[in-house]
Amino acid sequence: MNAIDFSPLLRTAIGFDRFARLLDGARLQSEGQAYPPYNIEVTGEDRYTLTMAVAGFGSDDIELVVKDDTLTVTGKAPQAQEGEQRRYLHRGIAGRAFERRFVLADHLVVEGARMENGLLHVSLRREVPEALKPRRVAIEAAPPRQPVLTQEAA
Numbered sequence: 001m002n003a004i005d006f007s008p009l010l011r012t013a014i015g016f017d018r019f020a021r022l023l024d025g026a027r028l029q030s031e032g033q034a035y036p037p038y039n040i041e042v043t044g045e046d047r048y049t050l051t052m053a054v055a056g057f058g059s060d061d062i063e064l065v066v067k068d069d070t071l072t073v074t075g076k077a078p079q080a081q082e083g084e085q086r087r088y089l090h091r092g093i094a095g096r097a098f099e100r101r102f103v104l105a106d107h108l109v110v111e112g113a114r115m116e117n118g119l120l121h122v123s124l125r126r127e128v129p130e131a132l133k134p135r136r137v138a139i140e141a142a143p144p145r146q147p148v149l150t151q152e153a154a
Contacts, residue, residue, distance in 0.1 A: 035098055036075070046126035050102065055118035056095045062120060066110050071102040073120070107132075
């Protein structure tokens with residue numbers, strides 16, 4: 001599949017070349033990955049929760065790393081206990097290693113993560129720095145101009 005050319009849409013935009021890269025990256029990522037399944041939920045005005053189904057993994061088997069604008073969730077395949085041998089008639093619970101990457105929007109920070117009932121919940125919050133928040137600028141009124149009177153010579 002060919003990459004999509006966004007140049008006609010970006011003719012009047014400056015500095016949005018990153019947008020095209022993000023879309024291409026998201027397209028490639030969604031084509032190749034389906035494990036583990038996840039949800040992204042809006043939980044407040046500037047809050048989100050990423051929930052991943054990671055049955056069979058413990059908190060020691062999963063690593064979360066935030067670098068630049070990317071959250072990477074990596075799961076190491078759970079190791080069998082020493083001397084433990086298992087025979088399956090059916091194996092439907094995947095226990096393979098995985099790596100999932102999520103591109104984070106500007107000013108989105110990971111607050112924390114918790115494991116609960118085979119689900120990994122990652123809490124995210126948008127923190128816009130004060131310097132970047134909209135602010136009202138006062139407009140000063142100029143003092144009224146006084147007409148200048150001149151005397152004409154007689």
